[in-house]
Amino acid sequence: MIPPGETIGILGGGQLGRMIAMAAAQLGYRCHIYAPEADSVAAEVSAAFTCAAWDDAAAMARFAADCAVVTYEFENVPVAPLAALGGVPLHPHPRALETAQDRLTEKRFVEGLGGRPAPYADVDGPQGLTAAIQAIGAPGIIKTRREGYDGKGQWRIVAPEDSGLNLPDQPLIYEGFIRFEAEFSILLCRGVDGDIRFWDTPQNVHEGGILARSTLPAPPVIQDHVAEARAIAAKVAEALGYVGVLTLEFFATADGPVFNEMAPRVHNSGHWTTEGAVTSQFENHVRAICGLPLGATGLAAAGVEMRNVIGDAAEDWAEILSDPCNHLHLYGKAAARPGRKMGHVTRLRLG
Numbered sequence: 001m002i003p004p005g006e007t008i009g010i011l012g013g014g015q016l017g018r019m020i021a022m023a024a025a026q027l028g029y030r031c032h033i034y035a036p037e038a039d040s041v042a043a044e045v046s047a048a049f050t051c052a053a054w055d056d057a058a059a060m061a062r063f064a065a066d067c068a069v070v071t072y073e074f075e076n077v078p079v080a081p082l083a084a085l086g087g088v089p090l091h092p093h094p095r096a097l098e099t100a101q102d103r104l105t106e107k108r109f110v111e112g113l114g115g116r117p118a119p120y121a122d123v124d125g126p127q128g129l130t131a132a133i134q135a136i137g138a139p140g141i142i143k144t145r146r147e148g149y150d151g152k153g154q155w156r157i158v159a160p161e162d163s164g165l166n167l168p169d170q171p172l173i174y175e176g177f178i179r180f181e182a183e184f185s186i187l188l189c190r191g192v193d194g195d196i197r198f199w200d201t202p203q204n205v206h207e208g209g210i211l212a213r214s215t216l217p218a219p220p221v222i223q224d225h226v227a228e229a230r231a232i233a234a235k236v237a238e239a240l241g242y243v244g245v246l247t248l249e250f251f252a253t254a255d256g257p258v259f260n261e262m263a264p265r266v267h268n269s270g271h272w273t274t275e276g277a278v279t280s281q282f283e284n285h286v287r288a289i290c291g292l293p294l295g296a297t298g299l300a301a302a303g304v305e306m307r308n309v310i311g312d313a314a315e316d317w318a319e320i321l322s323d324p325c326n327h328l329h330l331y332g333k334a335a336a337r338p339g340r341k342m343g344h345v346t347r348l349r350l351g
């Protein structure tokens with residue numbers, strides 16, 4: 001057990017790290033952020049900051065020497081340089097990073113555990129797209145295997161002749177388009193003792209590939225699939241020897257839950273838990289990686305809605321606060337670029 005007062009290292013300097021650090025501070029821990037970018041919204045609320053490249057082994061070793069445990073808030077942290085952490089515990093295990101960093105590996109892994117992804121084909125590079133469309137059919141989505149997020153690195157294919165796109169010359173994956181009834185995520189936390197707690201399942205609505213809102217309770221069209229999706233998520237957590245918060249995203253379809261992707265970290269579709277659950281995803285992540293008992297995950301209200309504040313919408317903070325029931329979270333980012341997640345608003349329905 002790592003007692004309060006110790007230092008938690010967080011790899012990655014964005015808003016997820018910021019919210020982990022705030023939950024850690026509540027429990028009496030110090031946080032030390034490691035990130036390559038100098039402007040880190042996580043570092044702003046933390047005790048220490050190492051700004052260095054991922055492959056700077058000397059900086060990584062100095063960082064590790066200050067930490068009792070290390071975690072990550074960003075799933076594209078390169079795995080090889082983490083060897084420089086030496087003997088400091090790293091949770092979740094880096095095999096979760098390796099699995100989730102590559103859409104092909106991730107799909108094969110979840111499929112091997114009984115999950116069902118969209119039909120997919122491995123595409124070596126842009127020249128392989130035509131064959132993939134022939135094999136899987138159109139419509140579909142061509143995605144980069146690595147480094148895509150928030151709808152970036154993916155292109156819709158409406159008809160076979162769309163194969164003339166100007167795609168990047170890198171490994172890709174083509175997925176058949178799923179006609180889903182709704183989207184949802186399974187959020188769980190697994191402790192060092194293997195104890196698993198699930199939060200209630202939100203309905204997630206995406207706009208332009210970016211999460212727009214998460215709503216609870218989810219409608220029956222999602223509830224019907226929760227047990228099956230939870231069973232898959234638990235198998236993933238167990239197979240990875242996972243410690244911390246894990247998220248799996250699914251499509252609800254007439255044929256059952258279709259696995260979309262996993263995130264080995266706290267997740268935007270779990271931001272509602274800060275006010276809407278007995279224990280937030282951030283607090284339980286800290287509890288898990290420090291070996292503390294996990295907190296209860298039940299709903300703290302009759303209903304919850306979390307809306308993302310994206311781009312210029314951050315300028316509407318005064319209007320958002322004019323509703324006394326809104327909880328506004330702003331991440332402290334300087335520039336409000338289009339599509340950039342600037343904050344979120346959570347609203348509880350009490351009765």
Ligand code: AMP
Nearest residue numbers: 118141150151175176177178206209261
């Ligand atoms: P991703 O980054 O893979 O989670 O994709 C972002 C969003 O694009 C998803 O949440 C869906 O709304 C949509 N999407 C991605 N893949 C598919 C698919 N195979 N079929 C239908 N919609 C998809």
